[in-house]
Amino acid sequence: MSRPVPEERPADQTYGPVQVLFGEAGGRYPDGNTLWVAGDRESLLIDPSLGLIARGAGRPQVDRVVLSHCHEDHIAGCHLYPDVPLHVHEADRHGLSSLDAMLEIYSYGGAIEEAFRTVLVERFHYVARPDAQTFRDGSVFDLGGVTLRAIHTPGHTRGHCCLQIEWRESGAPRRLVYLGDIDLTRFGPYYGDAWSDLEDFERSLSLVREIEADWYATFHHIGVLEEREAFITRLDIFEGAIARRERALLEFLYEPHDLHEVVAHRFVYRPKDPVAFADAVERRSMSMHIERLLGRGTLRAVDGHRFVVA
Ligand SMILES: [Zn+2]
Incomplete structure (x- = not known):
């Protein structure tokens, strides 16, 4: 986490139909970067973060909200869109059905779990959405001239997905892949919840390594990387944390x-x-x-x- 980050919210950035609405400190936790994707017919938000709250009336009005996965920082702005259809991978839908169900994803247990129950509501504005709709690996949202395709990448949570956004510019195909919490930080992969799995995460990392895109966007402070080389460099550092932890464990x-x-x-x-x-x-x-x-x-x-x- 040695990369310097701005103290304040960076200016929003546009990539074709995608606008990246940066959170405080470039999206450092507990904030995050929300994507606003607008096609000819429809628009949607991906992962409404805490930062949307501060935007007040200036926040976008959209037809749908899509989640990369069900974690507190990714749903913190959902309460701002109570009547907008909400979509999540079928394996993570459980977390939106009730606060108790949400806590099962983490399963911290004991006093920590009770404290986190309060944090979910007071800091992250948790509101159950039993009406949430589900999607699967390969599901496509067609926004009109822009498509968004779900790529199931479990490990961080059971239903974590990357979202691949495609459009054409002057006839040429363009692609931005949103990596969610495959966030390319030095901290490395997080697989510490009851709904996390180390080996699923490793398989998902192998899968995303193959993705060819013009831009690679993350929810947290690494932000958006241009070009595959920058992505692979960061991915190596991120994935390397798994081997680093394992080596340290063996030494111990x-x-x-x-x-x-x-x-x-x-x-x-x-x-x-x-x-x-x-x-x-x-x-x-x-x-x-x-x-x-x-x-x-x-x-x-x-x-x-x-x-x-x-
Ligand atoms: Zn997460």
């Missing part, structure tokens, strides 16, 4: 340690990062690494609860 497990000690050591967050749910995320993320290293015979269990390099 040259001496036997139990899961509690692994969690306390911290491999996803830094020891001083003030993240309330860090323990839950460390436990879930590093359990998946341990599990597969046991499966490969790289680790072995000792005394029933500790792990060590075999």
Whole structure:
């Protein structure tokens, strides 16, 4: 996360029919960058972020709202569009049916979960949308001269999707792919929720690596990258975080340690990062690494609860 980011909201940027409405500090969490896509017949918003609230009456009026996935920062502006059809991948729809259902996606448990319940409502304006409509891998929204196609990329959540937007300019095809929370940061992939999966995430990264586009847009502060080379460079850094965590884990497990000690050591967050749910995320993320290293015979269990390099 060494890249300097502006303190304030950058000016919106236009790519053909796509306008990127940047959030505060270039979309750094808890804010994010919302895409406004306008065709000849219809327009839609992708991932209405907290930043839309500050725009007041200046925010766009649209025919639909489409979500890349069901997470608090991506739905924070949904309450501004209560009567606009809302679309999400079928595997993430559950989170919009009620606040309890939303909390199941994270499953932090205990006091952290209770605190997060309040955060979802008060900070991220969670409002249930049992009327939300679903889409699948390959579903297409035809806006008139502009299409948006869903590419199912699970791992971050079960229903996470990238959205590929295509149009023609002077007869030539143009493509912008919106990567959602495959956000290309140095922090790397987040797979710390109950609805996350490390190996699904890895398969999704292999899939997006093959996407050819003119622009690659992310929800958070990496913003929009032009050209494939810039994308691949960032993708390598992002994906490299998985191997970095696994290497650090193996180094730590040259001496036997139990899961509690692994969690306390911290491999996803830094020891001083003030993240309330860090323990839950460390436990879930590093359990998946341990599990597969046991499966490969790289680790072995000792005394029933500790792990060590075999
Ligand atoms: Zn997310």
